[in-house]
Amino acid sequence: MAYCVHCGVRLGEGEKACPLCHTVSVDPAEKNASQAERAYPVHTPEQLLVRSKRYFLTLFAILLLVPALLCVVIDLLIGGSISWSIYAFTALILMYITIAVPIWIDKKKPYFALITGYVCLMLYLILVEKVSRSGSWFFPIVLPCMTLFTLMALLLVRLYRHQVLGKFTLLGAALGAVGILCLLIDLLIAASLGRIALLWSPYVLAPCLFVSLLIFFINGNRAIREEIRRRVHF
DSSP states (O other), rough: EETTTOOEEEEOOOOOOOOTTTOOOOOOOOTTTTTTTTTTTTSSSSHHHHHHHHHHHHHHHHHHHHHHHHHHHHHHHHHHHHHHHHHHHHHHOOOOHHHHHHOOOOOTHHHHHHHHHHHHHHHHHHHHHHHHHSOOOOIIIHHHHHHHHHHHHHHHHHHTTTSSSSSHHHHHHHHHHHHHHHHHHHHHHHHHOOOOSSSHHHHHHHHHHHHHHHHHHHHHHHHHHHHHHHHHHH
């Protein structure tokens, strides 16, 4: 067992220099460094994490790229041109981006996941509208609905991460948000058809708001909350 003569750090067998201060230390009686086990790890946990991420994302890319290219080949062999395969190909690519970006970026992962998913879904739906030539439905209906949904999801995540909402109240807030989103969808569809009327959204909004308000009432009443918790072990 050897120690650095300068700073006193323990040296592994065959170490030619101190890993801390790099002071040269040679002991002819010890084994060669290539044959001895180091006293400290070669890779830090951070380096291993980066390597595991890179390996997973590479493998995931291959697993998605194979069926994407297979769809294009089948489309060309059967139809002689690229038609339906463009939907599968772009959907798999956007799926990879949606999953890969939050995994690679650790900081504020829920926000990156939601924003990345929103952008990828919007790009895919624009492509579907342009390629299918099914009319103008993206900007008047899909864009405002998905934008509102993403903003509400970001708000709920922020409130939960800052402990403004708990698991129970998060469920209530999410139900209320779903009801409001359905109301907006109903209004936008009616407006695109040239009428202003609510058709189906009140049947979704009413129970969602009722259950949401009930959840917040129960959460605010300690006696009722504790009684329910004892009975359902929540």
